Structure formats: structure tokens, C-alpha cells
Amino acid sequence: MTTSDTVEHATRRGGLAGAARTRLHQLLALASLLVIAGFFSAASPFFLTYGNFTAILFSTVVIGTLAVGTTLVIVSGGIDLSLGTGMALCAVVAGVLMVDLGLPLAVGVPAAILFGGLIGLVNGLNVTLLGIPPFIATLAMMLVAGGLALVLSNSAPIYFTDVPGYLDISTGNLVPGVDFPNAVLILLVAAVVAGLVLSRTVLGRHTYSVGSNEAATALSGVDVRRVKIAVYVIAGLFTGLAGILISARLGSAQPATGMGYELQAIAAVVIGGTSLSGGRGSVVGTLIGALIISVLNNGLQIMSIPQEWQNVILGCVILVAVYADMLRRRRA
Amino acid sequence: MTTSDTVEHATRRGGLAGAARTRLHQLLALASLLVIAGFFSAASPFFLTYGNFTAILFSTVVIGTLAVGTTLVIVSGGIDLSLGTGMALCAVVAGVLMVDLGLPLAVGVPAAILFGGLIGLVNGLNVTLLGIPPFIATLAMMLVAGGLALVLSNSAPIYFTDVPGYLDISTGNLVPGVDFPNAVLILLVAAVVAGLVLSRTVLGRHTYSVGSNEAATALSGVDVRRVKIAVYVIAGLFTGLAGILISARLGSAQPATGMGYELQAIAAVVIGGTSLSGGRGSVVGTLIGALIISVLNNGLQIMSIPQEWQNVILGCVILVAVYADMLRRRRA
């Protein structure tokens, strides 16, 4: 559309109230998701099976967890590049605590998640106290965390084979016999929590506000610093959780795995309709965004499209999906 | 600093004029660069040698070229994630044209660079006509270009061994005998051009305006769409140039080399003092930012710091460097 619409949008978009707007937009994203899934179901008999269904959900878990956590950061107008390596570091920390130090599950898991929160805290302080742009602050953290993961693990994976019950965190089934991995349940629960924080709490409200107009929010007497620190800490906690989930699935903490995950997570958030300039977005949208990505990956694999073509198609579909959304959103 | 200072800072910084401010800030970034270089010179006898000096410059060329090109995009408030894989694709295209089709240098090189411009054009149209957020539009392009690079090259490197003079583009020396790689000269020339465009031309001024307040710029009778398309095309042309430079250095077009370069390039831009929210920045700053990164990499390796520690230190130094800048900038 012409730039004049950019002008116009700033104001017209208002036609709908924030909440309602977001809700609507989720439906639209959902529509894209269903269209894509529908296509694959038609194209391959193997796509629409319960086994593959859980496979897709399972493959969404790690990116999904990271994406949900970072949604708050992005809504507040920030960004977090330290998700990927931060996750690896948390996984390694979990390994050090439970394998090397032999701490019990009940201690090690919370500790590793809290460690993620610590990473987030450092990011938050760098952004607020030192006033370093989020991109740089978290880029630096990305490098530091990646390095520390290697240092703490002597660049070798740490295996959880001897930590009873650890693997079940991801791969076990709550209802024995019913093949539905716990990791998926955990993601859903975590997403619900994040969703409530963002949509129902004062913190969430202020997160939108800061992302939309930081100065005005400050003038209204909101402690913007506190809000920002909080969202980075939350993102950090989710990073920690992701570290637990991935290492529990792989059965080991892989110090070198994680780089690059941050971009996928951010992509999921943006595809889910959260604006990188802040002030708008939702956790549900993010989940849908993450699902769109993994459905595409899975479907293309199943149709055994030559892999070099898969990225090409993935890219085009993302474009189309987002564009379709925008069109419908404008109609709305 | 309380958030009322966010208001404060906005104003403090105002103490200095826009242009003067940027110029000053470049000096500050330069200071960080010198401090770091000074440290390494003291720490290792091998750092401050002509050979190593050119080595550092040489290792800056590719990231530097990408960063300079994308500076305009970022100043205009956009972002370009397709730099890395776009570069790979352009390199492959160069290979296809000159090796497979046997076209002469004089045709192949410009063609490959123009192809980069084409990638940029597509990005620009997606952002303006379709109104897709730059992050997504270029993320999609990143995937598409990466895939196409593999497709066009059958996932195998294309060697330029039989293209006379191609390697000299990067590794040759303009002044025979004097060991100063052409690639560095090319980067400098390209940077000067980009710098002039940004600081002296109408397009450049409008780029700043769009980045600062798009709606206001549009209402002031500036064709914002044109400006945006132009900056993406320019970034694309630099992507093409980078593709030439890297393939001429490696002696081959590596279809898979490029992913990840975009983040480094963006980092260089931001470390150079260009704000990701647009409206402020400079090419000189970007060059310095790129140099800071490669000096760090080089110095740490020369001191043979264990590799897992190198990233940790790199991260911390970036933090400190940027923070120091901000302090000095506030003083100013």
C-alpha cells in the first residue's frame, strides 16, 4: 500500500480496540495456519495422523517456549538475541548441578530455570541502568552465554542418563499409554501463564504501554525501568525452561546447540502478529506463529521436497501468510 | 537513571547539533577502537605489525561491505536480514555466469552486483507495496536466497580458478609489491560512495527523515515509498559486491557461506552508533564498528585465548565499548 496508508494506519487501525484487534488478528493467523495444514493434509496421506500431529507439537516445544517468553520483551519494544545460547547455557548449568554435583531433580531444575532468570536480569539491567540498546546488550549476552556454556561443559555434552526421571520431563507421558509428550503440556501451561501475565496483570498492561509510547508511560508515573527489567527476567526464565526441555529431550546438555534459535523464535513472534516496534502482540499469536513454522518444516519434509527447495518455499509461504493477514486485517 | 531521565536524555543529547553530534560520536567510537587496539599492541608483539594490520583490514572487508550497505536501510528505520544468504546467492550467480556460462569478468561482475540490487528491489517492494514489516520481508528473503544459492550451485562450491583475474579482485595488489589487498581499497571506495549518498544527497536526507518520523515525512510531500525502495536496492547492490569480494577471496562461490553474516553486519552498524529505531547513524561509524569487531577477533586469536573464552570476552568488550560511548556522549 502507499505510504499515505502508513500515515493512515497509525490512526485508522484504531478502528478496533487493542484487545479486540489482537484477538481478531489471532484468528487471522490461525486461518493461515489452517490453510497450510489443510494443504498438506490434502497433499500427503501421512500428514494428518495422530503420530505426526504429536510430532509437530513436539517439534514446536523449544522454539515455542523461547518465543512465548520473548513475546513480552518484544511487546515492550525490546528484543532478545541471547535466547539461543542462553538456553544452551541453562541446559549446561542443569547438567553441572544434577550430573556433576549430583543435586536432586527438585533442586536442579528450578535452579537452572532461575539461572535463566538471572541472565534476563543482567540483560534488563544493561538495558535500563546502563541504557545500552537492547539489540547490543543481548547480542553481547548471546556471545557471553555461548562461551560460558562451552567453558562450563569443557565443550563436551553432559549426559543426564543417571538423573532419574529427568528425561520424562520432556518425553514422558502424563497419562501413561496416551502418547502425548509432557514437553507439549509444559509449553501450553507456560504459554497460558505468560498469556495471563501479558493480558491480565498490571505488568502486562504496562508492557504494552511502554512499547507503545515510553515517554508518555513515564509521564503517567509508571516505573518504566521496573517494567523493562521484569520482561527481560521473564524471557530469561523461559530461556531456562527451554534449556530444561531441550536437554531433557536430547538426554544431554549440548553446549554448542542454541545459536540461531533466537532468530527462529523472534520470527515466530513476528509471524504471530506481534510488532517489533512494540505496543502490540499476544502470546496466542506467538504460539500460532511457532506452529506455522513447524508445520511447514514438517509438511515439506513429509512431501520429501528436495531440501534446498524447502527454505525457498518456507520463505514464500511466510511472505504470503503475513501478507494475507495484513489484507484481512485492513478489511477488518 | 529514572525513566524521567529517558525524557531527560532525549533532551541532554540535544545539547549538540544532529550532524555535529554524529561526527562527535564517530570520534568516540574511534576512541574505543584505539583503546582496544592499544591494549592488544601492548599484550602481544605480533599484533602491531604491518602484516597483521592488513590482515585485520582484509578480515573486515566482507562484513564491512554488508554493514555499510545496510546502514542506509537501518537509518531509514528498516532492517535487512537477507544480507548473508543474499551474498551467497550473488556469489553463486557470479559463478554460474562466469564459470558455467563462461561470460567475461567485465560482464559477470556487474551482472552479479546488479542481481544483488534485484534482491534489494524485491525486499523494497515487499516492504512498500505489500506493506510487510521489514523484519519478515527480509527474513523470508533470507530463506529464499539461501535456498536458491544451493539450488543454482547443486549445493557444491563453484571454483573461479579458470576465470582469469577474478581472484585479484580481492587478493591482488593495486600497487604491485605493496601488500595491500584490493578488497580493502574496494571497501573504502564503496564506503565513501555510501557515505556521500547518505550525507550529501536528497535521498540520504530523506532516509534520515523517514527513519525519524515516517508519517511526518510523507505528509511533507516526500515519496516515502521511493526512498525505502532505494535504500533496499542500495543494500542489495552492496550485498552483490560482498558476494564478489568473498568469492574472489575464497576462489570459489560457497553456496552455504553467508548465514549469520547479517547479524554480524547489523552488530557492526549498531556498535558504530546507528540507532536501530532509525533517524540517526553514519557510514563512518559503521566502518569503525566493523573494525572493532575484527580487531577483537584478531587480537584474541593472536593472544591465543582459548576459543570458548574468546566469545565471552568479545561480548564483554562490546558491552563496555558501547557503554563507554554512551557515557561520553552524555557528557558531550
Place this chain on the structure above:
Amino acid sequence: MGGTAHSSTDLFPPLLDVSEVTKSFPGVRALAGMRLDLRHGEVLALVGENGAGKSTLMRLLSGVDQPDTGRFLLDGREIRPSGPGHARSLGIGIIHQEFALVPDLTVAQNLFLGREPRRWRWFVDRRALDRRAAELVDELGLPLDPDAPVGALSVAHQQLVEIAKALSHRPRVLIMDEPTAALDADEVEALHALIRRFSGPNTGVIYISHRMDEIRRIADRITVIRDGRYVATRAVSTTSTDEVVSLMVGRAVPTSPAAPPARRRRPGPVVLSVRGLSTRELLRDVSFDLHRGEILGFAGLMGAGRTETARALVGADPVTGGTIAVRGRPVRIRNPAEAAALGVGYLSEDRKRLGLLLDHDVGTNITLSALASHFATAGVVRRRAARAAAQRYVRALGVRTPSLDRPVQHLSGGNQQKVVLARWLARDCDVLIVDEPTRGVDVGAKEEIHQLLEGLADEGTAVIVISSELSEVLRLADRVVVMSEGRVTGVLPAAEASQEAIMRYATLRPENTGTPPPEGPPANQHRAATAPQAEPEHGRRSRP
């Protein structure tokens, strides 16, 4: 002066006593020993030229900035507002001159931002929030939908939200920094009614405005500030507008006669003719003609669609119907760039959101529109020429700035307004549409701007003045287009234009009335005849 004001007050300390306040910004001394005292139950008007330091003082009182020196006494007790929240808890409420609203939040959410009613400590009690927002809006009788996102409201509506926000926590000292700048006559009346209702024996209002008539109506006393210094305090009853103005500017200046006969201008052929312009939202079949060298006023109540008309005209908003002819040639304008290329410029009513490049310097802001057409050869900026021109306009419009290189965000509101105006003067269009051109501009500067617009018209530029200040419209316009609910309900020649006549058309419910054909004798017969030969002569300047 103020001293006597002090001693003359009763034994009780004043509600608010401000003394010896200084505040400096790099390069500027915004306040130098400023003082004032606000008595219980009074409305104190604070007046001064643009850049005098009014807003700065209020930012100190409301805790946004901290003073370099100075003392605030509330009921004799010293207060040091450390932040906006703190000031609020001390009982100081403020309506900032530049909005402090969050566009992506709804009206209700904005009203209670930072003090949301809570449930279980962490959660927003949305039911309570909605209820209290609704109550507040009703109680104040404001035409606001609590669920509408603020970003979609017109400037005027946003101003109402600010007012509601400030009143909502029952402050003892209510600061209003140019609250009526965006309001039309009725709105101002409504606001004043609110203020009277608000003020009781234990409260006080500091009222900043550049509109003397208003001040005379609402205020009890007037404190004058000049160059950051206290000048004098007068009781409204015992002073005259002329005295106040001369105190403001430091010399005697006769305020201009209400409406000098603009008839002397001899409007030429039709430059712009609009027929049946409609938009999806609001506009229905808007038609009018604009003549060379004419000033066409647009009057109407808030939300009447004047801004929308302008935006649709220059292609900022999509139109759903209608034709536009420039110099007799039918044109399709898809965006403001094309409008500018045709010599049609639009100066937005919302200088902050849709006008200024806040973080850029004065020079850049002034030359933005004309850069390509006037200050560049082969796409390369002629920097000296641009700078010189910018310097010229700064002098011509008397923009108060230490230098061209100062970021506009640090200029006072009025001076910012002059900067955006200068931007279009530099582009010298055939048709210039100015939306609320003197919003937040002091009397002196306002007069300058008025003369400037008249000068433009005399030189042959066709000017459209959208204003919510009837006096302004009456002062400037050769003809007045009155709009109501997105339709043109009347076009009055200056002779017939009066407050009453305009209000009558402005409050007309357009449903039954068709749009009256554009009047103004020269219009119809001239258009066909004169447009052709008029065309080249007008085309000259604006061809890029």
C-alpha cells in the same frame, strides 16, 4: 509586584507558593528566578510568549524535571516532586502541552495508566477499570468512547482524554498547559464549566493559554512570565488585554483589530476545485472551489471532518469518491508527494505526530519539503543554500532557537509550530492548507502568522485555513466553508460570516440538507474561462 501579591493575601499561606526557581538546559536558561503564588480556590492564568518558560515550570511542578534551584510550598509545606507519580500523590495534576497518551491503549486504559484498579495484587481489575472510566466520562460529560484506542482519536478528542485523566484523581493543584489549543468554542465552554465545577475552596488551577478572551473569562488573576523571569501579577478585573500583552513582550503593542476587512484582496481564478469528495469514515460529497489569492476558512465543530477533508485532498487518506481539479485540470492525487508536486501543501494539525522530525535540527525540519525541489541539483543537496534559506525563515518568523542545529524537540510548542509552517513556506505552493496554524502560538507570533498568511494570499497563493478558533477564521477568511458531520453545510462570504451564522451552519444536521452549491460570485463563471490561461502561470513554481 508579586511581593505585594504575597503580602496582600490573607494570613493563610497561599495554596501553592513557587519562589526563585531556575532551570537551565544546555545552551538555554529556561527559568531564571521565576516565582508565582496560587491562592485557594482561584484560577491563575500564566501567560508569556512562546519559549518564555511556562511549560518548563510546569514540568518541574509535576516532577518530570527537577529544578536547579527554587522552592515549592504546598499549603506552606515544602514539596520536592521527584517524579510524575510522586507529584500526583502530592495532589498535583497536570495536562501536558504535548500529549502524554499511549496510542495503542484504549481511552479507559489511558485514563488509569499507572494506577490501575487491582485484583489479587498483581492483576488489573478490568471490570472496575471500565466502570470507573465510564463513570468518569459521564460525570465530566465528555463525548468519549472509553473503549476506543487513543491513537484513532482526533487531536481534539485526545485533548479531552488528557483533561479527564488529570481530573480523575482529584488533584488539589490542577495545571493545564494550553488545554484549549485543540478545542473549538463549544468545547472550550464545556471545559470552563468543568473547571468551575472542579475548583473548590481547597483547590487551585494554573491555566496556561495564549487566548486572552478565554483567560478573561475563566481566570481570577494573571501572572506574566518573560524569558524565564517573573514579570507581574494582575487581577483580571483590573487589567486590560493590551496591558498584559505589553507586559509579555516587554513593550507596548496594540493587539490587532478583531476582523480587519480582508475584502481588499481580489481573489483570482479558481486554482483548486473539489467536487463530491467522500471517504469511507466521514466525508460525504464535499465540494468547494478555491481561488488564487484567496483565503478560504474552514469552520466546524470538532470532528466535523475538516482535517479529514484536507487529508483526503492531499491523498493522505484514501478517498471513496469525488473529483479534484487543480488549475482546471482534473487530477488524481494518491499521496502527499503527488499533491506537493501539483503545488498543494498540507500542514497537519498534529505537529508532534504528523509534523516534526523531533530528533532532528531546526534547519533539517524547515527544508524537508523543499529539499528536492529547491535546494538540490542533480539530487545533491546544496547545503549552503538550504542553510541560508532556513536561516531566513527563522528570522522571518522569529523562531526562538539558539541555532539552526538545535533539535526541534527542545523548542517550545509555539516555536515548533513556526518551524513546520516555515517548511511549507520554503516549498512555496500554489495551494497551502494549514490545519490549526496558530495552535499554541502566543499572541504576538499569532499576529505574525496571520499577517504571513495574508501576505501569501496577496502574492497569489490560495490558502485554506482550518481553525477551531472562529475569531481566527473571521479574521482571515474571504469566504468560510462550514462543515458538520462530514458534509459542507454552508459557504459564507466574509460579509455574511459571523459567529452566529457559522455556528448555525456548524450545528446543522446535514441529513436532510443537500450540500449547498459553492457560492462566492467569482467562482462559477471564472472557472471555465480563466483556468486555461491561468494554468501555466501557476504551474511555474510548483513543477518539480
Place this chain on the structure above:
Amino acid sequence: GPGWGHDHELPHIAIVSKGFQHQFWQAVKRGAEEEAERQGAGVTFMGPSTEQDIEAQLNMLTNAIARQPDAIGLAALDSRATEPLLRQAEEAGIPVIAFDSGVDSEIPVTTVATDNRAAAALAAEHLAGLLGGTGTVGLVVHDQTSGSGVDRRDGFLDWMRDNAPGITVLDPRYGGGDQLVSADITKALLAAHPDLDGLYASNEGSALGVLRGVTESGREDLVVVGFDSGRAQLDAVRDGTLAGAVTQDPLDMGRQLVLAGLAAMDGEELPASVDTGFHWYDARTVDAPHLAGVLYQ
């Protein structure tokens, strides 16, 4: 610790590898450091984080030369790209020892390497044997462009094409050596080809990923052969989920590299190439003494 600006007295070998994070390279590093310790020499070891970072490797090699070591060990990601730098090293009088994969250049005084293709062929041979020469097999390869990825893929494909007419080979999938990605690819592969009988994974990360995918989709009947060792793969071989794997001998590679380096700086005559070999191991042989030194944890 070792590396923090090493001791300038000792003879110093700068090793530029293809990577440093993977277990394989860590094992090479360990082998080299142990041998250096024994011989009273110093080594520094660095490598790019992925096998695509050819430019990064060139920069590392440049920096290594700048430090004027007594010898350089190089595992070139793209041998032709390194040619100019090798010449620089030669001019500087620094002997270069190629390792892991050959460098087609006359400059390296010797090459300490194993044949990836032959190793992959051995894996194919065993897989074919385990399947009785019939069935459908798939590949999950760690990389589609790097030398090791291509050789380990093509070695497998070529052997199957030439020697196992009864076996259908699906086109390769690429998981970037990332366990998670490889696992999800495997599950998709299994969903699309329920008839699949065997899988081949081209490095440690891929192998572990494949095993994950197989277990998660409950197809323990599948015959999986892997590549490289590492504790997880050894355990998998022991409990039978992994039928077997081909491993190279990175520890020995590191040792030989150092020995060759020391010999080279003393100007000794060296054989054109030193083969560090590769070995097949399965549940039967995994704990056999002759492999004890080969299989790294």
C-alpha cells in the same frame, strides 16, 4: 591453563581445525595436547563454529601465521581457498601439516588423514549386511556442502548403488548436525515412509538425533548405523538401539599431527601421508581392547 598465551620457550604448533565444538574435534584437540605434553611442545587449537565459516577459517589461519609458530596443522574446509595462505606460510618458513582431509597442494609436508568416503562405504556395507541386502534406507547427513558431509554422503550412496541392487535409498536429508533438527527430520521421514528399514547418520549429532527420532516414533525395529563415537553413541551401541557405527581415530590423528609437526620443524623426511584409519564397531566389538584407544567418550 594451556593456551592463555603459551610458553614461548617451547616449540609451538598452531592447529587450525574445521571446528572446535564437536566431539570429533575435541578429541583431535585432546590427542594433540596429550602428545605435545609428552613431547614438551606447545599447541594452540582453533576452528570456526560451523563448517561453512570458510572465511573465518582463513582469518584464523592468517592470524596463526602472524604468530610465527614453528609448525602449522591445518584441516582445510576448502583446500583451494587456503592455497595463497599456505604459500605465505611457506615463505615464512613455517612447515604445514594437513590433517583430517587432504589439501590438494604440494606445500603441506605431509597429510594426517582418513578417507571419509571409504569410511562411509564401510558403514553402507554393514547396513546392507544387517538388512540382508534388501529394503529401504534413508540418510540423515550433517551437511550438504562441507567436504566431510559430501564425502560421508557420497561414499555411502556410491557403495549402495554399486553393491546393493536390492536396497532402495531415499534421497538424503540434512540436519546440520543439530540433534533436535535431525530428530524432527527423522520423525517426518518415518511418517512419510512407514516402510523404512534402515537409517544412516553421517556424524555424532545426526546419529543421536536419528536415534531420538526413532525412539520417539516408536520404531525400535529400525536398523540404524552411525558415524563417529562419543559416549552417547557407545551406550546406544551397547544397548542395541544403534546397530553399529564407523569411527575414525581423532585422538590418534591429534597425536600423529603433533609428531609430524615436531619432525617437520627438525627438517626430518616425512611420508607423503599418514593414515589414521577408521573402524567399524558394534555391540560385539564396542568394548574390545583393540578399539579401546580408538573410541573416544
